[in-house]
Amino acid sequence: MSEPATLELREQFATPEQQRETASIGMWVFLITEVMLFGGLFTAFTVYRLSHPMAFDAGSAHMEFLLGGINTAVLICSSYTMALAIHSAATGKEQRVVLFLLATMVIGAVFLGIKFTEYYLHFQDHKAPALWFDYSGPQAPYVQMFFVFYFLMTGLHALHMTVGIGILSVLLFRTLLGSFSAEYYTPLELGGLYWHFIDIVWVFLYAIFYIPGLHVR
């Protein structure tokens, strides 16, 4: 597939603006399906949490608060560099696009590294549901349920991060090939939308898994 470095206008569209907006609408619709994917899990979590608030607070007290807090800041930083990458693309500063995309990918990888360190510590703490779960307090099965949600939801989020880094590496490659310009950088914009969406998911994961345990600890 060869792509001109300048503006692309395919024959089914009347104007470049219409083409850009159509692509953008497609991405937003996809993100809404992602809202439903994560939304189902958030709904299930809410039902369990409201039924067993004490057990879920007790589970939350076993989170790695420092690492989780750092990761929240790390992900916000990566969203910022992603936004700057798009801004650089819009103003035609290709070298800065490469720089900011690389920064976003590195910060994303740091997030995953910290996340897997947390998983490792939970395994050491014997908090791996079904595999290796030791908990002597009351309502142990529901504390275990908290960890089921924790691993499932943060795991699905980490999977999205991994895919996101993959998408960014393709975008980086295409930027280096000179596929984008100030007139045409729609794929960068769409990749950015995906990345920011993952950030939004984490914001809620941090709120429901980490925050309630802080005062229980």
Place this chain on the structure above:
Amino acid sequence: MKEPAISIKTYTWTFLALLALALATTLIGFLDLGPFSMVIAVTIATAKAILIAFFFMHALYESKVIRVILAGGIIWFLIMVSLTLGDYMTRGWVLNLGGK
């Protein structure tokens, strides 16, 4: 070349506001506010999500179609949560009525 809709300055303020909110939610988390802990945490998270969507994702500057799609998704999500909770949270009531 047309100027981008959002300036670097706006991005930077959004970034700083997000960090401040993350710090605020963490600090408030240390207080024991009972059931309100979760309410406040989710409210702050929603504020952060709105900042990210409006400024980083340009939702504020997009066309009406995209805003309608976004609103539709959120409304459908809220329907899913409220109907599910409407079921689970009221099951005890039904048992009490039919009980004795």
